[in-house]
Amino acid sequence: xxxxxxxxxxxxxxFVVACLGVLAWMSGCAGAPDTRGGVASPADEMGGGAxxxxxxSPPPAPVAPALACEARIGTDRLRRSAVKRTVDAxxxxxxxxxxxxxxxARGRFKGWIIRSLNPRDACYSGLDLRAGDVxxxxxxxxxxxxxxxLEVWTSLPASAELVIDFVRDGQPRTVRFGIVDQ
Numbered sequence: 001x002x003x004x005x006x007x008x009x010x011x012x013x014x015f016v017v018a019c020l021g022v023l024a025w026m027s028g029c030a031g032a033p034d035t036r037g038g039v040a041s042p043a044d045e046m047g048g049g050a051x052x053x054x055x056x057s058p059p060p061a062p063v064a065p066a067l068a069c070e071a072r073i074g075t076d077r078l079r080r081s082a083v084k085r086t087v088d089a090x091x092x093x094x095x096x097x098x099x100x101x102x103x104x105a106r107g108r109f110k111g112w113i114i115r116s117l118n119p120r121d122a123c124y125s126g127l128d129l130r131a132g133d134v135x136x137x138x139x140x141x142x143x144x145x146x147x148x149x150l151e152v153w154t155s156l157p158a159s160a161e162l163v164i165d166f167v168r169d170g171q172p173r174t175v176r177f178g179i180v181d182q
Contacts, residue, residue, distance in 0.1 A: 069123035077178045084157040097121060103134050109144045111136040111167065128175055129166065136172075137165040 071082030078161045097118035103110045111134040129135075135143075139159060143149045156162065164175045173178075 001141075020116060069121075071123065072177075073180065073182060075126070076176070077180050077182075078162060080157065080179050080181050082161075083162070083179055087153060087156050100135070110134060112143070124165050128173065130168075131162070132168070133173075134167045136167060137163075140165075 005052060008166060057117050098114035100112040102135070103113045112133065114129060114131050114132055114133045117129065137143065138152050139155070139161070141148060141152050141164065143152060159179055161179055162177045166173055
């Protein structure tokens with residue numbers, strides 16, 4: 001996270017990054033370049049209004065993906081053991097693989113805009129999340145404040161599913177994975 005205006009979002013941003021990392025490591029994500037030119041802006045997607053958003057992070061250099069993602073079972077389930085390993089590893093690991101920034105409209109928090117996803121992680125391929133999407137909730141809960149983010153993060157190993165609500169092109173969308181004991 002950048003210092004300054006959005007420094008207070010640091011722990012919550014780390015949580016969003018970690019949740020995306022959990023998905024990447026366990027389920028697959030399709031990272032795409034930031035496509036803001038010529039398409040609906042995040043302001044349009046989040047109901048208009050003046051936005052206060054940090055400038056985008058530079059895109060990562062292109063690299064070959066890893067061979068396989070072993071944490072996913074089929075297209076809609078995650079191994080609980082992989083979720084536990086990811087949560088136990090902590091939030092910091094994912095700060096280097098996913099870039100997000102807070103999205104504000106008229107001074108109010110709207111969500112976390114995805115700037116980039118790790119192109120080297122094979123688990124990012126196939127997941128319906130990409131640069132420009134705005135994550136609004138995880139497992140039905142807000143993640144704006146650090147205490148909210150921490151509560152959701154620590155509950156993941158015991159959760160029945162991992163659900164990420166987000167907005168793309170002004171339309172609400174959801175990514176959902178059952179968490180199973182396999």
